[in-house]
Amino acid sequence: MPQNLNYLRETASQTAGPYVHIGLAPGAAGFELFEKELGQDIVGPNAKGERITITGRVLDGTGSPVRDVLLETWQANAAGIYAHDEDPRHSEVEAGFSGWGRVISDFNSGEFVINTIKPGATPGRNGATQAPHINLWIVARGINVGLNTRIYFEEDSDAHASDPTINLIEQLHRRDTLLAKKTGENTYQFDVVLQGENETVFFDV
Amino acid sequence: MTKKNTHTGEFYQRDRYMHPPAYAEIYKTSVPRSPKQALISIENSLSEITGPTFGHNDLGELDNDLIKNYAQTGDAIGERIIVHGRVLDENGRPVPNTLVEIWQANAGGRYRHKKDMYLAPIDPNFGGCGRTMTDEDGYYFFRTVKPGAYPWRNWVNSWRPAHIHVSVFGTAFAQRLITQLYFEGDPLIKKCAIVNTIPDQDAIDGLIAPLDMNAGVPLDCLAYKFDIVLRGRRSTLFENRLEGN
Ligand SMILES: [Fe+2]
Numbered sequence: 001m002p003q004n005l006n007y008l009r010e011t012a013s014q015t016a017g018p019y020v021h022i023g024l025a026p027g028a029a030g031f032e033l034f035e036k037e038l039g040q041d042i043v044g045p046n047a048k049g050e051r052i053t054i055t056g057r058v059l060d061g062t063g064s065p066v067r068d069v070l071l072e073t074w075q076a077n078a079a080g081i082y083a084h085d086e087d088p089r090h091s092e093v094e095a096g097f098s099g100w101g102r103v104i105s106d107f108n109s110g111e112f113v114i115n116t117i118k119p120g121a122t123p124g125r126n127g128a129t130q131a132p133h134i135n136l137w138i139v140a141r142g143i144n145v146g147l148n149t150r151i152y153f154e155e156d157s158d159a160h161a162s163d164p165t166i167n168l169i170e171q172l173h174r175r176d177t178l179l180a181k182k183t184g185e186n187t188y189q190f191d192v193v194l195q196g197e198n199e200t201v202f203f204d205v
Numbered sequence: 206m207t208k209k210n211t212h213t214g215e216f217y218q219r220d221r222y223m224h225p226p227a228y229a230e231i232y233k234t235s236v237p238r239s240p241k242q243a244l245i246s247i248e249n250s251l252s253e254i255t256g257p258t259f260g261h262n263d264l265g266e267l268d269n270d271l272i273k274n275y276a277q278t279g280d281a282i283g284e285r286i287i288v289h290g291r292v293l294d295e296n297g298r299p300v301p302n303t304l305v306e307i308w309q310a311n312a313g314g315r316y317r318h319k320k321d322m323y324l325a326p327i328d329p330n331f332g333g334c335g336r337t338m339t340d341e342d343g344y345y346f347f348r349t350v351k352p353g354a355y356p357w358r359n360w361v362n363s364w365r366p367a368h369i370h371v372s373v374f375g376t377a378f379a380q381r382l383i384t385q386l387y388f389e390g391d392p393l394i395k396k397c398a399i400v401n402t403i404p405d406q407d408a409i410d411g412l413i414a415p416l417d418m419n420a421g422v423p424l425d426c427l428a429y430k431f432d433i434v435l436r437g438r439r440s441t442l443f444e445n446r447l448e449g450n
Contacts, residue, residue: 011382012412014384014399015232015235016383022317023334061236061237061241066238082252084377086213087251107319107320122250133252140238144224145227202245204244
């Protein structure tokens with residue numbers, strides 16, 4: 001027998017279940033418990049950049065909206081800097097900007113709303129540039145491991161042409177599943193399709 | 206060569222053999238909610254190796270005490286327990302100052318949620334959620350009551366084993382994890398379709414918290430230990446930083 005490597009194994013994922021709101025958004029579950037619910041304000045009061053609203057729905061394989069989904073967003077500020085000490089420029093982030101948000105879908109319509117600013121382009125690997133995007137993590141009853149995807153913005157098509165992640169998607173038409181569609185001055189539509197025709201591209205990060 | 210630092214850098218790839226697959230026929234709700242196309246594997250960029258951070262200012266005093274944090278007329282009803290453990294990474298290093306959130310049914314198996322219609326009563330003194338930050342050693346603890354088993358619609362007579370939902374952040378968005386804690390000795394674990402979405406017995410065992418008599422409080426409460434392992438980061442030996450500056 002060779003030596004033991006002594007790594008631990010990651011804890012297995014389990015579905016967030018139908019009552020995820022109790023823990024992560026108790027106000028939505030129907031009661032107030034925490035003084036401060038987390039993830040309600042992504043950008044804070046001082047954020048520069050374009051204020052945007054993204055609305056959308058998560059659709060299941062039958063085309064029905066998933067009405068008990070929870071989404072978390074993670075993004076850079078308008079200058080493309082993440083508020084985290086691994087970003088070499090993180091000290092330049094505006095005070096109060098977190099870049100992280102938590103939204104749930106409406107129990108009836110399934111619609112979710114993300115209020116944020118449009119992120120800037122961020123550094124990619126080996127000197128590449130990543131087009132502006134919001135990282136998305138989706139959990140719900142029936143989702144066994146949280147799903148990772150990205151929201152890009154349809155108007156940035158030039159930047160998409162050289163985005164290293166978009167370019168990994170072999171089927172060109174599937175790239176469109178990552179694009180938020182402009183519906184107004186500062187508003188976008190972004191639906192997530194869990195399964196079937198036009199299934200959203202999900203990533204193993 | 207830079208110094209080995211296990212809280213920066215890229216992550217080991219996620220071991221998909223021990224996580225449940227998206228599509229698990231026995232867990233019916235996963236059938237229409239599971240992507241059919243393969244996930245696209247991407248090498249980590251700044252978008253994945255960064256993530257939200259939280260401070261003690263975000264939390265309230267009683268947030269980790271579910272026996273008291275919704276108490277109106279007295280303590281929550283049920284078997285009093287402490288749930289404690291450490292958040293570690295795959296390198297065996299503690300993950301300090303990370304947010305751990307939990308939610309659960311009350312002792313009768315009923316959730317305080319407008320969508321839960323189970324006939325067991327709501328406990329007026331129990332909310333069912335808590336949160337805390339790990340300390341410098343990755344250690345965390347909660348006080349709560351042991352949740353009850355409850356029926357759910359999968360097969361006509363499906364019951365969830367007693368469980369606590371657990372959400373952990375780690376130091377980056379790529380470590381984000383939600384799981385469930387089960388209790389040693391519960392005969393419903395083996396019968397549960399959600400547990401059995403996990404294809405690996407060791408991975409299932411890793412979700413079962415053992416009774417920990419040493420961590421309980423005599424004449425007051427029992428304790429269960431639950432360590433949580435998040436993805437580990439590669440050491441940065443002989444490598445350029447991935448952002449290339
Ligand atoms: Fe549950």
